[in-house]
Each structure stands twice: as structure tokens, then as C-alpha cells.
Amino acid sequence: MEKIIVRGGRQLKGTVRAEGAKNAVLPVIAASIIASEGKSVLHDVPALADVYTINEVIRHMNADVDMKGRTVTIDASEELTTEAPIEYVRKMRASVLVLGPLLARYGHAKVALPGGCAIGSRPLDQHLKGFEAMGAEVTVGNGSIEAHVKGRLQGAKIYLDVPSVGATENIMMAAALAEGKTVLENCAKEPEIVDLANFLNKMGARIVGAGTETIRIEGVDKLFGATHTIIPDRVEAGTFMVAAAITGGNVLVQGAMQEHLRSVISKMEEMGVTIEEEDDGLRVIGPERLKATDIKTMPHPGFPTDMQSQMMALMLNAKGTSVITETVFENRFMHVEEFRRMNAKMRIEGRSVIVEGPSKLQGAEVQATDLRAGAALILAGLVADGYTRVTELKHLDRGYVDFTEKLSQLGANIERINEDESYVEEIEPSESISTL
Numbered sequence: 001m002e003k004i005i006v007r008g009g010r011q012l013k014g015t016v017r018a019e020g021a022k023n024a025v026l027p028v029i030a031a032s033i034i035a036s037e038g039k040s041v042l043h044d045v046p047a048l049a050d051v052y053t054i055n056e057v058i059r060h061m062n063a064d065v066d067m068k069g070r071t072v073t074i075d076a077s078e079e080l081t082t083e084a085p086i087e088y089v090r091k092m093r094a095s096v097l098v099l100g101p102l103l104a105r106y107g108h109a110k111v112a113l114p115g116g117c118a119i120g121s122r123p124l125d126q127h128l129k130g131f132e133a134m135g136a137e138v139t140v141g142n143g144s145i146e147a148h149v150k151g152r153l154q155g156a157k158i159y160l161d162v163p164s165v166g167a168t169e170n171i172m173m174a175a176a177l178a179e180g181k182t183v184l185e186n187c188a189k190e191p192e193i194v195d196l197a198n199f200l201n202k203m204g205a206r207i208v209g210a211g212t213e214t215i216r217i218e219g220v221d222k223l224f225g226a227t228h229t230i231i232p233d234r235v236e237a238g239t240f241m242v243a244a245a246i247t248g249g250n251v252l253v254q255g256a257m258q259e260h261l262r263s264v265i266s267k268m269e270e271m272g273v274t275i276e277e278e279d280d281g282l283r284v285i286g287p288e289r290l291k292a293t294d295i296k297t298m299p300h301p302g303f304p305t306d307m308q309s310q311m312m313a314l315m316l317n318a319k320g321t322s323v324i325t326e327t328v329f330e331n332r333f334m335h336v337e338e339f340r341r342m343n344a345k346m347r348i349e350g351r352s353v354i355v356e357g358p359s360k361l362q363g364a365e366v367q368a369t370d371l372r373a374g375a376a377l378i379l380a381g382l383v384a385d386g387y388t389r390v391t392e393l394k395h396l397d398r399g400y401v402d403f404t405e406k407l408s409q410l411g412a413n414i415e416r417i418n419e420d421e422s423y424v425e426e427i428e429p430s431e432s433i434s435t436l
């Protein structure tokens with residue numbers, strides 16, 4: 001079994017660079033299969049498990065995908081199959097993002113139902129409502145979603161009941177190749193939506209308003225491969241900002257963009273953290289004593305749910321009572337039980353967690369219950385007394401490239417081990433943390 005072992009007590013110092021954003025690259029790779037002519041070349045692609053998964057999905061549909069370092073080249077000009085293989089959809093919900101492109105290009109798409117997961121039920125009704133409004137017939141049954149349209153999708157006026165990121169992306173991709181104009185209202189405003197719209201426009205789409213609550217899309221007859229650089233990952237950047245703050249350190253997070261991180265910056269400043277904008281990123285300086293604050297997760301530009309568990313780790317070290325309320329996903333508090341194993345003083349009340357700080361955190365064996373929970377437990381381990389061992393690293397690998405190495409370069413006492421491999425025995429007992 002793989003584990004990350006971290007020993008608390010070191011202040012982090014130095015420079016770390018945010019990778020390209022997971023939540024931007026996944027829809028961009030899905031969108032690349034709409035191009036019936038030309039290759040797409042994507043730069044700053046992070047080497048994440050989720051990226052390998054989406055690459056496999058479109059490869060199985062007959063797209064030609066080549067990943068070299070941080071550059072991915074995709075040629076989808078050959079005829080594609082219109083069914084996404086179930087084994088990958090199970091691994092990653094974002095596989096449903098191929099529905100919109102396939103339906104628009106071929107008038108047919110079939111994807112296995114991704115099902116619920118550790119953070120909530122995550123329905124797809126808004127995606128399907130959008131396709132239906134554009135003239136598609138959608139059936140859900142036998143574990144899959146299938147959509148058909150006779151001829152082309154038709155532009156439509158669509159109001160989303162909730163500003164879903166995935167539904168906004170799926171509908172925007174479908175509408176790019178539909179006949180006529182689509183007006184998408186109450187849509188998501190996340191920076192990743194803007195990145196996808198920019199990529200689609202480079203492919204020949206006519207999209208305006210991405211980043212606001214109304215997106216207007218004038219459908220075109222054909223889209224072409226395009227070259228694009230993925231925006232930096234605001235959640236990865238935010239995670240390193242918390243790592244600096246929680247250890248009272250001083251870290252430059254290259255690629256961290258103020259305009260993408262306003263709510264996170266503002267809450268961290270309320271807690272006493274100093275954040276300075278530099279030419280290539282944000283410098284984060286942790287205070288001697290963190291102050292308590294309250295946070296409510298909301299769609300962008302509100303506080304991102306993907307930073308909720310990391311901020312909870314920070315609150316555990318702040319003096320006073322903090323309240324964190326999760327409004328986006330109904331079950332995103334699985335990490336609370338794991339924090340408690342580390343002696344965290346906190347309780348769940350409905351959709352809120354009350355954190356009594358500062359807790360005297362103690363190292364323990366804990367499980368990454370989801371992707372961000374894994375990162376948050378490691379952050380708590382950076383300041384806990386003794387050794388924290390974090391298991392279930394498959395979640396962490398979906399969203400963080402070389403997390404252990406990056407923290408180690410900033411001075412953390414951390415390593416990743418595979419207990420099944422014999423080298424563990426060979427590590428020097430005196431200094432190595434893996435043998436303790």
C-alpha cells in the first residue's frame with residue numbers, strides 16, 4: 001500500500017509553481033474531439049491521473065492522442081465512435097463531458113452513468129435539460145445516458161436551475177456546433193469556463209459572455225483543431241498558499257492569479273496571512289498566530305468548495321471558533337472524521353462544521369476520503385506533533401502532480417512510500433521518516 005508520511009514542525013520556504021488546471025484541461029481535451037479537421041496542441045497540461053483517464057477515453061473513441069511532457073496533441077479528424085467506455089467513466093465523472101461534443105458532431109452519444117461519489121449525489125439533470133432544449137432525445141436506463149438528434153442540434157434559450165460547471169461546459173460545447181443561436185442563462189462563471197470558451201473560439205466557435213451569467217453562442221458548421229495553453233490551477237495554487245500559511249512560512253506560488261483567487265485571498269487575509277502580488281505569482285507569509293474566520297462555499301466568484309477542506313486545516317490552527325458552511329455539495333465533510341483522528345476539535349451541525357481552534361494536532365494514520373481531503377490531511381500533518389500517514393492516495397493523484405516532492409522542496413519533512421516494495425527496509429533508520 002502507498003502512503004505519504006509527513007512529520008510536522010517545519011516552516012515552508014521557497015518557490016513552487018502551479019501546474020495547468022485540472023478542471024480546465026479536462027473539458028478542453030473533451031472539446032478537442034469536436035474538431036473534424038486539424039490537430040489541437042495543448043500546452044501546460046498537468047501529468048495527472050485524470051488527464052491520463054480522459055486521454056484514454058478519447059483514444060478509445062478513435063482520436064489520436066500524444067502526450068509529451070506538458071504538451072498534448074490531439075487529432076480527432078478520423079471518424080470517432082460515439083460511446084465512451086464504461087471503465088473510464090467510472091474512474092472520473094468528467095468523462096461525461098464528451099456527451100456535448102459527440103452529440104453536436106455526430107447526432108449521437110452514449111456514456112455510462114457516473115453515479116454518486118464521496119462528496120454528494122452529483123446529478124446530471126441540467127446537462128440533459130440543455131441537450132433536450134436543443135432538440136435531442138435523451139434516455140437514461142441500463143446504467144447509461146444516450147442522446148440522439150435527427151439532423152443538427154438547434155440553438156435554444158436555456159436557463160440553468162443551478163449554475164453547474166459541467167452543464168455549462170457540456171451545453172456550450174454542444175451549442176458551438178448547433179444550428180442557430182443559444183442563450184445560456186444562470187450559467188457557471190468559473191475561470192475554467194472562460195478557458196474552455198477561449199479554446200472553442202480558437203477552434204472557430206462564436207461564443208461571447210463566458211465568465212458572466214449569460215453566455216451567447218452562435219453555432220457554426222465546423223470546428224478545427226487549435227493551439228492553447230491551459231490556465232494555472234487555482235486550487236493547487238490555493239493548496240500551497242495554505243501550506244505556507246499553516247506553517248508560518250514564506251512561499252512564492254508561481255502561477256497563482258489574484259483574479260482567480262480573490263475569495264481565498266480575502267479569507268486568508270482575515271486570518272492574518274500576508275499575501276503580496278509579485279510579477280509571476282503570489283507570495284504568502286504565514287503569521288505567528290492565525291485568527292478564526294467563517295466561510296461559506298458558493299459558485300464562483302464565491303469561496304470554492306474545492307478549497308473547503310484545506311481551509312478547514314488552516315482553521316484548526318487558528319485561535320477562536322471558525323464556522324465553515326458547505327452549500328455546493330451535500331456530503332463534503334468526510335474529512336472531519338479523519339481530522340478528529342488527529343485530535344481536531346470540531347463538530348458537524350447540518351451543513352456546517354464548527355472548528356474550535358487552535359487544536360493541538362497529533363500525527364495519526366488517516367485516509368484521503370476524496371481528492372481535496374487528501375491534500376488537507378497532509379497540510380494538517382505539516383503542523384501536527386509526530387508522524388501523519390495518509391493512505392488512499394489514488395484520490396490525491398487525480399488532482400496533484402508531485403505533491404510530496406513539491407512540499408519536500410519547500411522544506412517539508414515528507415515522503416511517499418510503497419510498503420509493498422522492499423526498499424522501505426533499506427532506508428536508514430536514524431533519519432528516515434518512513435521507518436517510524
Ligand SMILES: CC(=O)N[C@H]1[C@@H](OP(=O)(O)OP(=O)(O)OC[C@H]2O[C@@H](n3ccc(=O)[nH]c3=O)[C@H](O)[C@@H]2O)O[C@H](CO)[C@@H](O)[C@@H]1O
Pocket residue numbers: 022023024026093094120121122123124125126127128162163164165166167188299305306328329330
Ligand atoms: C472537473 C470539474 O470541473 N470539476 C469541478 C466541477 O464539478 P461539476 O461540474 O461536477 O460540479 P457542478 O458545478 O456541476 O455541481 C455544482 C452543484 O450543482 C449540482 N448539479 C450539477 C449538475 C446538474 O445537472 N444538476 C445539479 O443539481 C451538483 O449536485 C452540485 O450541488 O465543479 C465543482 C463545483 O465548483 C467542483 O467542485 C469540481 O472540482
Ligand SMILES: C=C(OP(=O)(O)O)C(=O)O
Pocket residue numbers: 093094119306371372399
Ligand atoms: C471535486 C473535484 O473534482 P471532480 O469534479 O473531478 O471530482 C475537485 O477537483 O476537488
